[in-house]
Amino acid sequence: MVKKTTLLYTGKAKQVFATEDPDVLWMAYTNQATALNGEKKAQIDHKGELNRAISTLLFKELSAAGIPTHYIDSPDATTMIVKKATMLPLEVVVRNYASGHFVTKFNVKPMMKLDPPIHEYYYKSDELGDPFMNEAQIFALHEATPEQLREVRSLTDRINAYLTKRFNEVGITLVDFKLEYGTLKDGTLVLADELSPDNFRLVDQQTGASLDKDVFRQNRGPLTPVYQEVLNRLQEKGAAHV
Numbered sequence: 001m002v003k004k005t006t007l008l009y010t011g012k013a014k015q016v017f018a019t020e021d022p023d024v025l026w027m028a029y030t031n032q033a034t035a036l037n038g039e040k041k042a043q044i045d046h047k048g049e050l051n052r053a054i055s056t057l058l059f060k061e062l063s064a065a066g067i068p069t070h071y072i073d074s075p076d077a078t079t080m081i082v083k084k085a086t087m088l089p090l091e092v093v094v095r096n097y098a099s100g101h102f103v104t105k106f107n108v109k110p111m112m113k114l115d116p117p118i119h120e121y122y123y124k125s126d127e128l129g130d131p132f133m134n135e136a137q138i139f140a141l142h143e144a145t146p147e148q149l150r151e152v153r154s155l156t157d158r159i160n161a162y163l164t165k166r167f168n169e170v171g172i173t174l175v176d177f178k179l180e181y182g183t184l185k186d187g188t189l190v191l192a193d194e195l196s197p198d199n200f201r202l203v204d205q206q207t208g209a210s211l212d213k214d215v216f217r218q219n220r221g222p223l224t225p226v227y228q229e230v231l232n233r234l235q236e237k238g239a240a241h242v
């Protein structure tokens with residue numbers, strides 16, 4: 001049984017604790033929701049456990065599909081035990097359809113299909129507002145090596161293919177999403193952080209309704225039933241057909 005020790009970091013959505021094992025972290029998923037780079041904040045009952053549950057389900061499936069991840073275990077409703085990684089300071093964003101900033105930046109129709117899907121990189125820095133980075137900037141600032149970025153691209157494409165199909169099977173379109181990667185002590189690149197509707201844009205194919213944090217960002221009603229719906233659909237129809 002893993003035991004948490006000191007609190008290392010309180011983020012916007014999770015608290016990260018050390019454990020008795022220096023290579024293992026304890027992540028507590030909290031009920032805090034933020035938007036607009038932290039300007040808008042709220043406590044949302046059950047968000048932590050719903051995000052932990054959705055993340056657990058997807059990490060397990062991606063691991064089974066051969067994607068290296070930081071996931072170890074989920075010992076209680078809000079906790080995930082993970083392999084400690086040195087994080088690449090990058091947010092890797094994948095866009096399958098136009099939405100959010102992409103729509104305003106290029107003045108295109110919302111939900112225009114983006115083929116091939118777009119990969120974008122943002123430098124993880126709250127202070128700087130997570131600025132966009134291209135590959136040359138990543139290499140010049142030594143945020144990742146060319147080999148690491150090649151691996152990030154290839155893993156990200158595989159993850160996108162898996163998740164697009166998985167959500168499609170349950171009547172949900174995966175519009176865009178954000179991933180984070182890190183390296184383990186032995187250098188292995190792993191998918192880290194979380195896989196939840198806080199970081200995915202999801203649209204119900206029947207109704208066109210948002211099934212993600214846009215509901216909170218745009219004050220479109222309570223968030224908990226929406227996240228519960230995503231979890232229910234993924235649980236009701238397992239990964240067997242993917």
Ligand SMILES: Nc1ncnc2c1ncn2[C@@H]1O[C@H](COP(=O)(O)OP(=O)(O)OP(=O)(O)O)[C@@H](O)[C@H]1O
Binds near residue numbers: 009012013124
């Ligand atoms: N396996 C891992 N090992 C080490 N750190 C991790 C791992 N997985 C995720 N992290 C980091 O732990 C933190 C999780 O907290 P949270 O998601 O709440 O942060 P945040 O407020 O989004 O802040 P940040 O801007 O740093 O992501 C993030 O900084 C994330 O990059």
Ligand SMILES: [Mg+2]
Binds near residue numbers: 013
């Ligand atoms: Mg985060």
